[in-house]
Amino acid sequence: MESAEDTLLDRELRGFDTSWVRNILYEAEWRINCTCDDSAASGVVDRLKEALKLEDPPGARTQDHDGSFAPSTGVFFLKLDRSTDQLLAREWPWRVKPTFLEPIDDPVRMVTYLQDLCWSDVNRCGRDNRKELNLAISVIARLVLRGGQAGYVSGPGFQPVFERFVRDWQDPKTGFFGVTYLLEGGTEISTNDLSLTFHMARYVPHL
Secondary structure (H helix, E strand, C coil): CHHHHHHHHHHHHCCCCCHHHHHHHHHHHHHHHHECCHHHHHHHHHHHHHHHCCCCCCCCCCCCCCCCCCCCCCCHHHHHHHCHHHHCCCCCCCCCCCHHHHHHCCHHHHHHHHHHHCEECHHHHCECCHHHHHHHHHHHHHHHHCCCECCECCCCCHHHHHHHHHHHHCCCCCCCECCEEECHHHCEEECCEHHHHHHHHHHCCCC
16 A cells, blocks of 8 residues: 555656546545454555556546546545536536435435434444545535536525535534444444544534
């Protein structure tokens, strides 16, 4: 992983577009650091090794079949994060519409997705949701408040539902936002996360 980062940094310093390979690197880092799926982690590391061998990989402007700008990964929140600039643009002039937004293209589904990420039972589910929540909500917050994009995550129902979710999520004592971890025996640990709190203070300041 360290050698992959060094290789990409060297290529970037020489002016090469490394977005295709970086998307795979980000997926590898997430699977290794935040999940217990060894098979999937090994698989994406193998894909990373092969991607590093490509002499002319697709560039940052390459869309996949569902309109995201992260064609080298199938992970939803990474597609969301890596398409941030395009999603927050005034219009969507690109060839393929962002159909990858369909999992959150309903106020109830959107909030349910975010609520499910606000807790982590690593022992039972094999995943720490904090990174996904951090990246996803920073895009979703801005997308909702700007009225969606290309007909997705738009409509009058999204903003009030999202704002209610944010108010319910905030710790009333500290004002911070975080993830609740479920431990063996039913113990819960609620975190005060500076990065998550920054995103809410930055993108939803009126709440």
